[in-house]
Amino acid sequence: MLTIKNYSKSYVPSKNVVDNLNLKIDSGDIVAFVGHNGAGKTTTIKSIVGILPFEQGDILIDNISIIENPIECKKRIAYIPDNPDLYEHLTGINYLNFIADIYQIDKEIRKKRIKKYADLFEITNSLGNPIATYSHGMKQKIVIISALIHDPKLYILDEPFVGLDPKATHALKAIMHQKCTEGKAFFFSTHILDVAEKLCNKIAIIRNGHLVTYGDMKKVIKDKSLEDIFLELTNNEEHN
Numbered sequence: 001m002l003t004i005k006n007y008s009k010s011y012v013p014s015k016n017v018v019d020n021l022n023l024k025i026d027s028g029d030i031v032a033f034v035g036h037n038g039a040g041k042t043t044t045i046k047s048i049v050g051i052l053p054f055e056q057g058d059i060l061i062d063n064i065s066i067i068e069n070p071i072e073c074k075k076r077i078a079y080i081p082d083n084p085d086l087y088e089h090l091t092g093i094n095y096l097n098f099i100a101d102i103y104q105i106d107k108e109i110r111k112k113r114i115k116k117y118a119d120l121f122e123i124t125n126s127l128g129n130p131i132a133t134y135s136h137g138m139k140q141k142i143v144i145i146s147a148l149i150h151d152p153k154l155y156i157l158d159e160p161f162v163g164l165d166p167k168a169t170h171a172l173k174a175i176m177h178q179k180c181t182e183g184k185a186f187f188f189s190t191h192i193l194d195v196a197e198k199l200c201n202k203i204a205i206i207r208n209g210h211l212v213t214y215g216d217m218k219k220v221i222k223d224k225s226l227e228d229i230f231l232e233l234t235n236n237e238e239h240n
Contacts, residue, residue: 001027001154001185002048006057009043017043018209020057025202027153027183030176032196034189034230035206041189042082044206045158048187049079062153075103078147082158082189084139088132092123092142095131096149103150110149117145120171136163144172155179157188161195173199197226207234 002025010016018040025031033041046052048059050070059066061073087095093114100110118124121141131139140163147155155176161169176186176199190196196203203220205212212233213220221229 001025001029001062002187003060003063004044004048004057005060007044007047007054007059008056009040009047009052009054016055016209018047018206021206021209021211023204023211023214025154025185025187027185028180029202030180030186030200031188031202031204032190032200033187033204033206034191034193034196034226036234039206040209041206042158045079045156045187045189049077049156050074076152077154077156078150078152080143080147080155080157080160082162084136084143084163086131086139086142089130091130092127092134092138095142096127096146099146100149105150113149113151114145117148120175121145121168137165137168140164141168148175153184155184155186155188157186159190160188161190161192169195193226193230197221205230205233 002023004021004023007018007021008016009018021044033044035041043052047054048061048066050066050073062076064072064076066073087098090098096114097110105113115124118127121144123138123141123145126134126138131142134142140160144160160172164172173195180186197217200217202215203217203226204214217226
């Protein structure tokens with residue numbers, strides 16, 4: 001579903017922000033991508049979704065290269081950024097229809113999906129209001145719904161739970177589990193280690209642009225907590 005091969009990214013010559021990253025995510029996976037601020041999480045995510053070019057390696061989505069065929073890759077993914085930057089002059093429903101138009105979603109299908117998820121996230125009554133009047137949490141809900149409209153194979157999320165109330169957080173986690181039973185996959189960054197430990201079947205830990213560990217959640221943490229493992233691995237990395 002997602003393969004990252006020898007990926008490296010730099011903003012200044014001779015200094016990689018992310019260095020030789022290799023990951024493989026399969027259908028049905030929910031993978032947490034964790035690390036300190038500045039570790040390279042958002043940089044990696046923006047390269048996966050085609051926002052940032054990169055110097056070395058390749059990123060394949062459904063066996064298609066984001067370098068060689070970015071449009072086909074983007075048809076297969078949904079991206080939820082860490083900050084919901086929307087067209088605030090539009091109403092919520094206008095924005096969702098705009099996204100549905102981009103992905104050429106049938107009008108009846110989009111209508112059903114918008115109703116389903118707007119009701120689930122309790123935002124239906126606000127869809128007619130300008131996005132400029134929305135709280136951060138409401139904007140986050142609109143972004144999540146827009147990501148679900150075209151039912152992609154792969155979801156890339158950057159801190160998706162920030163700003164969500166507990167009920168919306170529960171709803172999003174339930175959606176992620178359901179989508180994975182349908183063969184979809186999720187790759188998301190988070191600082192909320194308790195959520196990652198309970199929600200994900202795999203964990204990737206990055207430190208200073210280098211992958212510290214990647215694998216099955218239960219095998220990585222064993223009889224410890226993810227927080228314990230994270231602190232052990234990143235502290236060891238600091239001292240090497």
